[in-house]
Amino acid sequence: MQLTDRINRIQISPTSTVIAAADTYKSRGVDLVDFGPGEPDFPTPDHIKKAAIRAIEQNNTKYTATGGILPLREAICAWHKRELGSNYTAKECIVNVGGKHAIFNAVSVLVQAGDEVIIPAPYWVSFPDIVKYAGAKPVHVETHAEDGFMIRAAALENAVTAKTRMIIINSPSNPTGGVVPPDEFEKILALCRKHKIWLMGDECYSHFVYEPHRPFSIASVAGSKENVIIIGSVSKTFAMTGWRIGYALAPEALVQAMTKLQSQSTSNPTSISQYAALEAMTGPMDSVPVMLAEYARRRRRIVDGLRAIPGVTCAEPGGAFYAFPNVAAHLANGSAVSHARAKDSMELARLLLEQAHVALVPGEGFGAPGYVRISYATSLERIEEGLRRIARFLSRAEAAS
Numbered sequence: 213m214q215l216t217d218r219i220n221r222i223q224i225s226p227t228s229t230v231i232a233a234a235d236t237y238k239s240r241g242v243d244l245v246d247f248g249p250g251e252p253d254f255p256t257p258d259h260i261k262k263a264a265i266r267a268i269e270q271n272n273t274k275y276t277a278t279g280g281i282l283p284l285r286e287a288i289c290a291w292h293k294r295e296l297g298s299n300y301t302a303k304e305c306i307v308n309v310g311g312k313h314a315i316f317n318a319v320s321v322l323v324q325a326g327d328e329v330i331i332p333a334p335y336w337v338s339f340p341d342i343v344k345y346a347g348a349k350p351v352h353v354e355t356h357a358e359d360g361f362m363i364r365a366a367a368l369e370n371a372v373t374a375k376t377r378m379i380i381i382n383s384p385s386n387p388t389g390g391v392v393p394p395d396e397f398e399k400i401l402a403l404c405r406k407h408k409i410w411l412m413g414d415e416c417y418s419h420f421v422y423e424p425h426r427p428f429s430i431a432s433v434a435g436s437k438e439n440v441i442i443i444g445s446v447s448k449t450f451a452m453t454g455w456r457i458g459y460a461l462a463p464e465a466l467v468q469a470m471t472k473l474q475s476q477s478t479s480n481p482t483s484i485s486q487y488a489a490l491e492a493m494t495g496p497m498d499s500v501p502v503m504l505a506e507y508a509r510r511r512r513r514i515v516d517g518l519r520a521i522p523g524v525t526c527a528e529p530g531g532a533f534y535a536f537p538n539v540a541a542h543l544a545n546g547s548a549v550s551h552a553r554a555k556d557s558m559e560l561a562r563l564l565l566e567q568a569h570v571a572l573v574p575g576e577g578f579g580a581p582g583y584v585r586i587s588y589a590t591s592l593e594r595i596e597e598g599l600r601r602i603a604r605f606l607s608r609a610e611a612a613s
């Protein structure tokens with residue numbers, strides 16, 4: 213079949229491939245430990261679900277304004293101001309079909325062939341492909357496990373060229389859990405202003421940060437508005453991945469352009485979900501610290517458990533709900549195990565799924581061969597079981613050598 217160049221430039225999201233493979237095992241009744249999905253295992257809070265039911269009962273089930281209902285845009289601005297110290301008005305806010313859609317639309321209206329977009333690596337799988345789909349070139353700047361996968365302004369500035377149009381910073385990061393401290397973020401903003409580059413801040417995990425970190429938005433810095441695009445989402449913060457509501461906060465002209473694109477593509481995000489998101493933004497947030505405390509317990513266990521496996525190293529994630537261990541010593545080219553069964557982390561992930569019934573995402577998709585991503589948005593009991601299986605699998609591989 214003849215498809216367009218632009219669709220051939222991108223690949224199917226590797227995380228969705230793992231989720232599909234894991235589902236096949238589950239549907240066969242296999243007892244799978246699923247470290248794959250990047251979504252909270254908690255249910256959407258009741259008060260939010262009830263707001264959606266009310267929306268249906270009150271017939272809020274029709275088209276809405278393309279960029280989202282005004283009360284929701286106002287609520288997002290008020291929430292962001294209260295929680296993260298920004299200062300936006302409804303005209304500078306658009307509601308999208310998830311944070312991913314907000315990123316896709318913002319990149320689509322700002323970036324084109326000949327442009328470069330700087331993305332720290334390891335990166336969330338969709339950033340480079342969204343950039344490629346827009347016709348531009350992703351430029352990666354490496355971060356390192358020994359450094360907690362910290363991205364520094366100086367390293368980013370080295371990658372800036374006359375073609376650089378945007379820098380994307382995702383803090384806390386999927387997949388590494390790396391958090392950019394406020395002072396470093398301000399330096400990144402300063403370099404973007406100096407070079408007249410857009411700074412996209414993906415804040416989808418803003419409220420899942422561990423001591424000593426605090427939720428932070430670059431939009432809280434005075435004078436940041438001009439060249440900053442904030443991407444947010446209710447998916448993770450409120451355990452609402454399936455509702456598909458995200459947003460962008462950006463200069464009005466950019467919001468208008470994104471609204472134009474949305475008007476010719478998805479139209480408004482689902483009306484019922486918008487009313488649910490309105491409740492999330494205005495109602496009690498008790499569920500958030502409860503989830504965070506549980507993620508913190510799980511993080512401790514998974515990081516300690518991974519570090520206890522010979523040949524596995526794991527940086528401490530500062531936020532989000534992913535561990536990103538280095539398993540290179542267990543691969544064919546690694547130093548510790550000369551006869552490892554897997555040649556790369558892609559193959560290791562496949563073997564772990566097939567033989568140990570553990571699903572995780574290989575690092576290749578995140579630009580980090582030799583690593584795997586483990587989502588700890590699953591119960592402590594499943595984490596224990598998964599750790600046992602991974603340790604047993606890797607020690608068997610060693611014994612086979």
Ligand SMILES: Cc1ncc(COP(=O)(O)O)c(C=O)c1O
Pocket residue numbers: 250309310311312313336382385386414416444445446447453457458
């Ligand atoms: C870094 C990052 N940004 C954005 C998103 C998009 O989330 P959603 O489209 O569900 O709002 C995700 C989801 O996994 C993510 O990990």
